[in-house]
Amino acid sequence: MTDDSGAPRGLSRRLTQYGDAGFARFLREAFLKASGYTGEATDRPIVGIASTASDFNPCHASAPALIDAIGRGVTMAGGLPFTFPTISLHESFSFPSSMLLRNLMAMDTEEMLHALPVDAVVMIGGCDKTIPAQIMGAVSADVPALIAPVGPMLAGRDAGERLGACTDCRRLWAARRAGEIDDARLRRAHEHLMPTHGTCMVMGTASTMAALAETLGFVLPGGSSIPAVHSERLRFGEQTGRRAVEMAKSGGPPPRSLITRGALENAITILQALGGSANALIHLVAIAGRAGLTLDLEDVDRIGRHTPVLVDLKPVGRGYMEDFHAAGALPALMRQLRSRLDLSAASADGRTIGDVIDAWAPWIDETVIRPIDTPVAPGEALIVLRGSLAPGGAVLKRAAASGALLQHEGPAIVFNGVEDLAARIDAPDLPVTPDSVLILRGAGPIGGPGMPEAGSLPIPSVLARKGVKDVIRISDARMSGTAYGTVIVHVTPEAAVGGPLALVRDGDRIRLDVAARRLDLLVDDAELARRRSELQPAVLPPRGYARLFAEHVLQADRGCDFDFLTGDGAR
Numbered sequence: 001m002t003d004d005s006g007a008p009r010g011l012s013r014r015l016t017q018y019g020d021a022g023f024a025r026f027l028r029e030a031f032l033k034a035s036g037y038t039g040e041a042t043d044r045p046i047v048g049i050a051s052t053a054s055d056f057n058p059c060h061a062s063a064p065a066l067i068d069a070i071g072r073g074v075t076m077a078g079g080l081p082f083t084f085p086t087i088s089l090h091e092s093f094s095f096p097s098s099m100l101l102r103n104l105m106a107m108d109t110e111e112m113l114h115a116l117p118v119d120a121v122v123m124i125g126g127c128d129k130t131i132p133a134q135i136m137g138a139v140s141a142d143v144p145a146l147i148a149p150v151g152p153m154l155a156g157r158d159a160g161e162r163l164g165a166c167t168d169c170r171r172l173w174a175a176r177r178a179g180e181i182d183d184a185r186l187r188r189a190h191e192h193l194m195p196t197h198g199t200c201m202v203m204g205t206a207s208t209m210a211a212l213a214e215t216l217g218f219v220l221p222g223g224s225s226i227p228a229v230h231s232e233r234l235r236f237g238e239q240t241g242r243r244a245v246e247m248a249k250s251g252g253p254p255p256r257s258l259i260t261r262g263a264l265e266n267a268i269t270i271l272q273a274l275g276g277s278a279n280a281l282i283h284l285v286a287i288a289g290r291a292g293l294t295l296d297l298e299d300v301d302r303i304g305r306h307t308p309v310l311v312d313l314k315p316v317g318r319g320y321m322e323d324f325h326a327a328g329a330l331p332a333l334m335r336q337l338r339s340r341l342d343l344s345a346a347s348a349d350g351r352t353i354g355d356v357i358d359a360w361a362p363w364i365d366e367t368v369i370r371p372i373d374t375p376v377a378p379g380e381a382l383i384v385l386r387g388s389l390a391p392g393g394a395v396l397k398r399a400a401a402s403g404a405l406l407q408h409e410g411p412a413i414v415f416n417g418v419e420d421l422a423a424r425i426d427a428p429d430l431p432v433t434p435d436s437v438l439i440l441r442g443a444g445p446i447g448g449p450g451m452p453e454a455g456s457l458p459i460p461s462v463l464a465r466k467g468v469k470d471v472i473r474i475s476d477a478r479m480s481g482t483a484y485g486t487v488i489v490h491v492t493p494e495a496a497v498g499g500p501l502a503l504v505r506d507g508d509r510i511r512l513d514v515a516a517r518r519l520d521l522l523v524d525d526a527e528l529a530r531r532r533s534e535l536q537p538a539v540l541p542p543r544g545y546a547r548l549f550a551e552h553v554l555q556a557d558r559g560c561d562f563d564f565l566t567g568d569g570a571r
């Protein structure tokens with residue numbers, strides 16, 4: 001059995017190495033006979049379905065139904081669907097941080113695609129780290145791959161207000177901390193923040209990464225935004241299964257061929273126009289690295305300078321993912337950005353992005369997906385800062401920040417890690433004013449470990465109760481794509497490896513100058529040298545995966561991948 005290129009296909013692929021290929025195939029088939037498969041079934045091309053169903057991943061609750069639909073499509077098209085499990089990551093069920101485990105999931109995905117006899121694979125993705133991990137693994141394994149996102153939740157309603165995860169979770173929690181609402185109101189809203197299963201329904205990391213997966217050619221056109229509970233999601237699953245069989249028969253396209261310079265720049269353009277998650281920058285850099293390409297933060301800033309936010313979704317705007325899908329979905333946004341995209345980039349259905357845009361339904365709801373000359377917010381969504389506090393770069397989601405704080409100088413208040421933050425942020429004697437600059441350090445890739453989403457520090461109670469909604473917050477951590485505020489994250493190098501963040505003391509002056517893209521620590525060099533001489537090296541975890549992570553993780557500007565997993569070397 002061979003594919004169109006003459007390579008072994010189906011059950012004959014990747015035979016266990018006994019030194020006797022015929023026996024290996026004979027034995028493999030015998031085990032399948034034990035499961036009730038006939039020779040006719042096992043002679044078909046095999047489409048693996050990577051299942052991330054898990055009781056610990058409520059965002060993926062619809063995975064079993066989606067797997068059924070994909071399998072039906074595979075069978076209808078003449079393939080054999082085989083489901084297998086991989087690690088599944090959920091943001092609220094990953095201690096200490098899902099980012100610590102993204103690379104483990106990428107390795108799991110890569111190794112299973114390398115070990116199993118799959119001619120093509122459909123991967124069930126969704127919750128934040130899953131789709132990036134799956135693309136990283138698929139690019140490294142280079143097995144033809146599609147992603148079937150589980151889809152976003154529908155928005156909820158309470159007291160005449162539309163609500164959704166997790167922007168409104170954060171807003172209401174902050175309102176309770178500030179004493180603006182009572183426990184009863186918070187409890188009521190709690191019942192309606194997530195009325196269906198699926199991924200967070202704002203333009204957070206999950207929605208952003210699904211859209212970028214579609215942009216890169218891993219999700220069938222328009223498939224990234226279909227709500228999890230719509231029947232269209234299942235029909236999309238069936239179509240995905242059928243397309244996977246075409247790919248299994250032809251042997252392509254290999255995922256590495258999708259990750260071109262043009263496709264990556266398309267992804268950054270879409271990211272900026274979506275007002276998407278800052279986390280996506282880390283993931284895109286890591287994905288590029290798996291294909292042997294370098295994506296610099298300067299590329300993000302350069303593209304951002306002429307790409308405004310066009311999509312009116314929370315946390316930057318007002319709507320939810322169901323609104324984006326009904327407004328025309330990603331191909332409609334691509335049409336608004338047509339002149340700024342590489343139209344020759346591949347779509348997941350085998351056409352080019354240009355062909356997809358041309359054939360897509362002409363109607364666009366331009367209240368949700370704006371034309372380029374009437375954007376949701378002036379200026380770019382994400383900007384890159386450099387300066388004496390962040391020589392390797394830092395990221396600000398400008399579109400979700402307070403305009404009044406974009407040019408600011410103030411005194412630092414420093415927290416050493418998330419435990420210190422939790423212990424002191426609400427202390428009544430915290431010497432904080434609206435001018436203060438809150439610093440969280442020791443929360444980077446190594447220091448966190450795993451760069452937790454702690455970068456959007458809560459507004460200290462003493463300020464919140466006076467009605468202060470935003471202060472500048474700077475960290476080597478990340479922030480949730482659903483969060484908002486003047487939050488500068490991914491400061492590189494992180495404090496744990498001796499970055500300047502480690503040298504800041506309470507009261508030091510910090511200057512943010514967004515116009516000049518600068519973030520500076522206003523302390524003279526001699527004093528900084530003296531402080532540097534007192535630094536102690538970070539203590540690494542003693543064993544296991546955490547030790548491997550600490551020894552090999554790259555900094556945020558290099559995608560937090562492992563140093564031994566980057567590059568396009570064949571195995």
Ligand code: FES
Nearest residue numbers: 059127199200206
């Ligand atoms: Fe899963 Fe938000 S927690 S997508």
